[in-house]
Amino acid sequence: MKRSVIVSLVGGAMLIVGMLVLSPHGMGAFFSIPGFIVVLGGTLAATLVSRPVNEVRSLMHSVPQLFREEERRIDADIAQLLRFAQRHRFSSPRAAEGALADISNPFVAAGLRQVVEGCSLDDLAKSLQWRIAGVRSQESGQTQILYSMAAFAPAFGMLGTLFGLVHMLSGIGEAGLNQIGSSMAFAMVTTVYGIIASNLVFKPLAIKMERRTGQRLLQMTSLMEGILQIHQKRHPMLIKEALESYSAHYQEPASPQVPLTLVRA
Secondary structure: OOHHHHHHHHHHHHHHHHHHHOOOOOHHHHOOHHHHHHHHHHHHHHHHHHOOHHHHHHHHHHHHHHHOOOOOOHHHHHHHHHHHHHHHHHOOHHHHHHHHHHOOOHHHHHHHHHHHOOOOHHHHHHHHHHHHHHHHHHHHHHHHHHHHHHHHHHHHHHHHHHHHHHHHHHOOOOOOHHHHHHHHHHHHHHHHHHHHHHHHHHHHHHHHHHHHHHHHHHHHHHHHHHHHHHHOOOOHHHHHHHHHHHHHHHOOOOOOOOOOOOOOO
16 A cells, blocks of 8 residues: 555544544444444445446446555556667567567557557547547546545435434433433434545545546556657657656656666667
8 A cells, every 4th residue: 555545544543533532422422333324325325326337336446546556657668668669660560560569558559559550640649549538538437426425425414414303303302311312413423424434535535536547647648649659650769758758747756767778679
């Protein structure tokens, strides 16, 4: 897991636990299984109503990746692009086609295969742009699901509060203070669950996924430009300078810069 994610999760958990420990009536007053079911179940149900099931399932598979250390693949992809550019310009078409086996990025491999097959520049650009648009559409949809869940959670927390208040008021003439207090506690704790789920889980995940999508699209756009320059048979040194310019401007300062070298075919 990323160190920043671990620190953030531990900090948020310590903040909540600290508030529970300092409560005059102890931590037990803040635990309510029915309230948890109302908030989580209602949020999930509303999400499934508003979004296709396959998109929600895809989101569930993508969320764990947000907690992992992001792989710095752009330098490896650029190095593979440069090796292919060297062979495509100075070697035979068979040697360039053989270099496709060394390409690990599916986006880059698909684009370079079209270069080898003699695809026109316009068709190649359209194909790569459609692939980028597909990634943007898919990940933007997942981000919108998280933002929707962040909006649903407080609403269902308020719904649980209203249920608790109705239950309390309906029996206020016959019930004792203990029953009234438990009903009021249930009413308030569901709102707490909704606020925590929205502002400590769903909304931060949406922001993180939005940021990751932006970085991925920038990388894919840079690789697309490299593929188009290879199609034009530009000199590998010019391609190297253009891609190194991207690597210097768009990678995070904490990421070590790997020098890119050209390898003769």
